[in-house]
Amino acid sequence: MSIFLLVTIVCVLGVVGYVLARSRVSGLETDSSVSYHSRPGYHGMHMAIATVLPALLVLAVWAISSQVVIGNVVKSSISQEVLGDSAAREGLTMGIVSSISRGLTLLNAEELKQAANGIDAARPLLAAKGVAIATDASDPMVTAAFRYNGLEQTSTFWRSIVVILAALVCGGWAWTQLGARVKARNRVEGVVLGLLILASSIAILTTIGIVLSMIRETGRFFASVPPLEFFFGTVWDPRFAAAGATESAGQFGLLPLLAGTLYIALVAMLVAVPIGLFAAVYMAEYAGPKLRSVAKPLLEVLAGIPTIVYGFFAVVTVGPFLRDLSAQISGIFTGDASSFIQAQSVLTAGAVMGIMLIPFVSSLSDDIITAVPRAMRDGSLGLGATRSETIKRVILPAALPGIVGALLLTASRAIGETMIVVLAAGVAARLTINPFEPMTTVTVKIVSQLTGDLEFNSPQTLVAFALGITLFVLTLGLNIYALYVVRKYREQYE
Amino acid sequence: MNMMSDAATEKAVNAPADEPVIKMRGKDVCVFYGPKQALFDVNLNIRENAVTALIGPSGCGKSTFLRSLNRMNDTIDTCRVTGDITLDGEDIYDPAIDVVELRARVGMVFQKPNPFPKSIYENVVYGPRIHGLVRNKADMDEVVEKSLVRAGLFNEVKDRLHEPGTGLSGGQQQRLCIARAIAVSPEVILMDEPCSALDPIATATVEELIHELRENYTIVIVTHSMQQAARVSQRTAMFHLGVLVEEGDTDKIFTNPDDPRTQDYITGRFG
Amino acid sequence: MNMMSDAATEKAVNAPADEPVIKMRGKDVCVFYGPKQALFDVNLNIRENAVTALIGPSGCGKSTFLRSLNRMNDTIDTCRVTGDITLDGEDIYDPAIDVVELRARVGMVFQKPNPFPKSIYENVVYGPRIHGLVRNKADMDEVVEKSLVRAGLFNEVKDRLHEPGTGLSGGQQQRLCIARAIAVSPEVILMDEPCSALDPIATATVEELIHELRENYTIVIVTHSMQQAARVSQRTAMFHLGVLVEEGDTDKIFTNPDDPRTQDYITGRFG
Amino acid sequence: MTDATISATPIDAASPRRRDIGLKKRYAAERRFRFYGQAAIFLGILFLAILLWTVVSKGVGAFQQTMITVPVEFAQSVIDPKDKRAEDPNVLLMANYPLLARNALVQALGVDPDDKKAVKAVGGLVSDSSRVELRNYVMENPDVIGKTIPVTMTANGLVDSTLKGHIDLKVPEERRQVSDQEVAWINQLVDDGIMQKQFNTGIFVNGASSRAETAGMGVAIIGSFYMMAIVLVLALPIGVAASIYLEEFAPKNRWTDVIEVNINNLAAVPSIVFGLLGLAVFINFMGLPRSASLVGGLVLTLMTLPTIIIATRAALKAVPPSIRSAALGIGASKMQMVFHHVLPLAAPGILTGTIIGLAQALGETAPLLLIGMVAFVVDYPATPMDPATALPVQIFMWANEAERAFVERTSGAIIILLLFLAAMNIAAIILRRKFERRW
Amino acid sequence: RDQIQVAGSSTVLPYAKIVAETFGETFPNFKTPVVESGGSSAGLKEFCKGVGEGTIDIANASRKIKDSEVEACKAAGVTDIHEVVIGYDGIVFASDINGPDFTLEPADVYKGLAAKVVVDGALVDNPYKKWSEVNENFPDWDIAAYIPGEKHGTREVFEEKVLAAGCEATGDMEARVAGGMDEKAAEKDCMAVRKDGAAVDIDGDYTETLARIDANKTGMGVFGLAFYENNTDKLKVATISGVTPSTETIASGEYPVSRPLQFYVKMAHIGVIPGLKEYVEFFLSDQMVGPDSPLAEYGLVSAPEEEREAQRSSFEAGEAL
Ligand SMILES: Nc1ncnc2c1ncn2[C@@H]1O[C@H](COP(=O)(O)OP(=O)(O)OP(=O)(O)O)[C@@H](O)[C@H]1O
């Protein structure tokens, strides 16, 4: 019985259980004066959960453990020379066996008989079914695959029986539990709560997944490049490993990338914070509902535009504009109309990213400013302060911690942004303090090292993972700090 | 109120002058929130250097009237005021009048203590600073000390002037708010249920303070506690459903009101 | 609270039985909010089919005690209750007790009217529905009508049962909340300042309603208005700073209290 | 008091003692401050306008495509010289259709059929896709063989660019990609009414193509649609469930702090990192197919989840506590309170948050790069398991094309993406209006 | 799976796209192959994941597969890898159409762009700011070159065939060796590109380089020949050692800067994935990669006739690396 069919059967049993339990309880409720703790629906649900949940758990455990058990049994049946001596070889052999066995399930009885003759007979048959078998497959692997399928079949048979039995037994137990004082509702709600907890732990799982998916490659990177050189190196120059060259020299200094990241983020914040903050203040404190209802969504559109469009905007409009502007300016002051702002520069990327971040700042701050209690405003106005004085001296200071938290969140966005920087600031990893020159960021290098033509198992590519983890830790730090700040802010009013 | 009742109660008010001086006058004051009228033709005079209590059941418009005295109503978009309100004979709703200046002259203390989330010192010095009444550190220290002393808070907080004002107890916070209000030397202080969020002991302190402040300031206080009104005020005005029912000397209102609604209210028949 | 005073005031309560029946008993109830103790060893019995008023100055613990009677305190993380509270002799803090069931038996009405943003009909029928007290449309119609009639609201809203409950006036909303509470046929109804947000007229209606409900329900009401306590209750308990100062027949408490603090409070010396 | 007669006796207080409280300066500051606020909003909106204008002005042209309508002779001698189409269906499939198109144009332009070079050049005026266009036409109407029927074919991308004026004709001929002769032909065809610009439906329905004139967003639109559906189906319930737990049930302790920091952090993690995760978990570990919208959807789900959770929590927080106590007070369990009252009231906020999250997912490129969705896919994906691309990916790829005609299309594609985003935002606003309730 | 899956180099991508599309149109019975872009590295990494439905069939690469990668492939069971060279990619220098003509020598480029040059016998940081300082025939332009970023295979070719050659030609190489460097280090040092902003790395595609030159009319860009041919109305190409780049001069080997483009086929998938064999054969046919084919039109430099023939027969024979 396939897993799908099995799950369907269990679910059907669950539905049946639900209907039975529910109608039984509502029947009992009418004709007796017993007061039931829970509504019939809950009793039905209780029954259904009792039927389905344990059965599915059994199924999951079985499915996972049977894989391991059967794999081991088959593995032990293969001779050492076929299996290979290293762990990697073993894995490869087992991989071939399992793809043969998967292929065998597609064959009919006649073909199976033929395939049993060995790999040379099996290969074309499997190829006809679209199953590719690695070139170094051998006869014993076919035998192993047959054994594998046999075990698999037995396991499937028993699995069906055990799972259905589990459903029936647990369902039956729930049936005996039907009664006035059974807290079916509490139990059902307990299960729902469990599901809610499960959902909220997905965030944690994602984080673990992210770390796990990068940690191995990072380790390999650090095996060839000392961490000290990576974290404190001031030159980023992961040279192209020449074809055939064994040694892959290059310098992997993180600092120029980090500096570029922070610099561009800083410029972006310098653009976004004043504009966003003033916009938020104006909307929260001055604007009428009409202006607010127009301006707020319009500004938020800026946040919804894909970053690739911003990158495009930077290359096509902002970069040339800044360059020409600078040429004009230097023309006026020095008479030499050469531009001092390069089309691709920290300034361009920062400015465009700043535009993108305006709505983040304005929306978050707007919320925080409106959250400042009215009493603060009244208190200040009542003393004869003007509105702007009230805002500058009372509201903003009061909202400051919250705003700082919001800005930190915005900053972590700026740090993580990729597409705009690729297009607007370039990929040159340099250490400079001149904002009119190009710099680059960590994210850009992650993308370019991963999508380049470099050798895939060289440090040049692996460094992307080290960069990824570094960035992850960086934003994590920012967020922990932001949470801490926001907490402190909340305490003030509570 | 009419002349006669004023004259009759003159002696009861221990004002130094023979003639009671009118600090603020409300004439035919109507207040609207959007289409809804909250006050109907209120005519009420506020005497100088006296405490005037506004009483009445919930929603009768006490706060509304109070807030119209220093145009705090302006901050509510939908709110509209008609009629005349004068301060020292000047119409405060005259476009030529500056509301900032007005509010510096007519200060306000709110129901819930609302110190700014700053230090005690900064709280007090805030008003004088924005109005440019203090020029240097010495000025500021002086104004802070004077105001806190007046508000009866100085001894309790003098060692922690630079700690946050939000860290004080409720009653202390409210006295801090009063100190903050008197720091700008207003002529009138409006108080909207200043004690309703305080415990009995704190309430007593604040009431005592009000009693002392009366000598230098004109005070208007809203309260829902008739006992409090009786304790602290010289004049009482009773509102009901947006109408000024009766106004007069506190003693008279509480012992021998003219209006049956006032009678009912003070005897607890409603409210 | 002690047997003697119970016996002494027996006749004053116009209960049909000779012996007053105790619906709920609080014994040595202490409540803590985190490290802070809000109630100190409160011993208070609630009589069946009577209105018990809890009075006292702000912050004295009235609401805290009220909320501990149906374990609404459970929703505050930091809150901890010690001592025994029983309903019909059953300890309501026993782990075996289901708090949902308890709250169905001990309903609650809040200070601010809080109808669900649903239709009037849905508001009333919600409780009966989750408790399985209604089976079909006819049942529901019946329960809605009965509850609204009891709450004195039916005539005013019968034509717009399917309009939102939030569209009613404040007093109507509060009566709707009462209707909603009685729709699940609770045994006890707790009311926390049910009229403090209402105007005088609405207050009068609600008070009248409380008066009528007393025949079928045990009612505990918190109020800051002594007049209201005097008007609606048979028994009064006076709290002060977390301590139950005095408890007894309303008449007695208001005319001849044993404790000087009660005396001071009802004469407006503080609060 | 109604009979108040204002007599002289109660005199007004003495005239006010004027104080200098620096009003003039303070009002100037006030005006300045206000101006900054207005300027900020104005700037923000101005940026938006410039950005949109840049995109739109460059891209509207992409919605027009030059077409050639000429009478085509479906000569049997070309299509099926051996008359075998009855037996062998491949005959019709493999016939030399470009020749038909070329012949038709040669005739329409009156070019000498023996001038090999000119004939070849004429053939270049129609797109290579004429093969497919004519083949499909013949497959649908096999009886046209032997007849001459006017057919509309797509013109070559260069012709299209020339007609739209994107090619600078002042550049010397040898440096141009269209010769003077070709320009002359184009003008002749236009004058004859054979060549005309039409609304470009292809850009909406075609799959990817290496030829600008037939390149379309069809696959990308379907791929994006699948991914959005997956994100919606997974991220919404999981996000709402997680928010409910965190906001309503979770005790405030270290563990919930950890979850909270985690969620905020995930919202800020560079999206490319999610691509790495998707590659490692969904493709390598779980063995799902590459380039599939399913994997894309899963990755984007993980990416949008934090956004949805943050928005949902804010929406739940905004539900007044009085509603909660009301429900609990009449004996609803906490679960009932949440699902019967809190959740419905938070629905507008949740919806808005979800749509913002979806919009964010819709515009995301970087993570798709690593799971094989930045790809050349011609065939429509039938299921989410089939290879597909996404709207921003298509933009990214077109932006990198060498051919000039793609420049305009890139902007056109951006317009399409923005239209989708606008539609989603409008949907959000409408839904919010509809569900919004006052309390 | 009934669809061929290809991944890899973005340089090969346009060619692979044309072939895939034409393949799909000419063989309506097969689905059009899916061609991913993502770089040679990522393509080969996927390629070397293993054998079976879940892995790709072909990896495009703009460089040869490395030995270590072959090892990694083997370890994962990918043993039969067939290499197909589809043609050559010319690498050209071009500047804005309205600028002057450039006749470059590798030495000029080296002097303009190397990180360190020998001036008066001493190895110093590149002092040249303007092209005219490098060679008086050149215009008085600030040196601004847009060259492929380090992730590009083109960069490698650029360094080896231009910088290193220029280094030799100027005699700087000897000077370095004389200065105490060993041969290898000297070569490496020769190929280092200046990082003071005069040479700008472009990690994106040539469109980006073009946009740069559009924005900076005195910039010089490095392009693929194909890209240049599509943009002859905007760009002016420079000669290298007097040879104008074109498919002919590259095919004949006259023009020095070019590199082979190739793809790798997983032989275990032949006969399993429908159309895979046909696709490779179609790709190798003269119809696709011949001198008069659409790929050549796009800018691919066809391999000489006999080399194409050799490719075909080698695939026929199923030769593996
Ligand atoms: N901002 C507002 N918008 C609309 N109506 C308002 C507003 N503020 C007050 N009102 C209405 O105006 C009337 C008077 O309100 P006001 O606050 O002045 O009463 P009050 O006497 O201060 O009551 P309380 O003792 O409860 O403070 C009430 O009916 C109230 O509902």
Ligand SMILES: Nc1ncnc2c1ncn2[C@@H]1O[C@H](COP(=O)(O)OP(=O)(O)OP(=O)(O)O)[C@@H](O)[C@H]1O
């Ligand atoms: N959630 C809480 N957390 C901490 N302390 C609380 C909390 N709720 C109440 N308290 C404290 O418990 C004490 C009693 O509060 P309670 O609300 O019971 O007073 P009350 O008599 O109802 O006052 P009021 O008349 O103002 O409603 C007060 O000191 C209050 O500050």
Ligand SMILES: [Mg+2]
């Ligand atoms: Mg008020």
Ligand SMILES: [Mg+2]
């Ligand atoms: Mg209370």
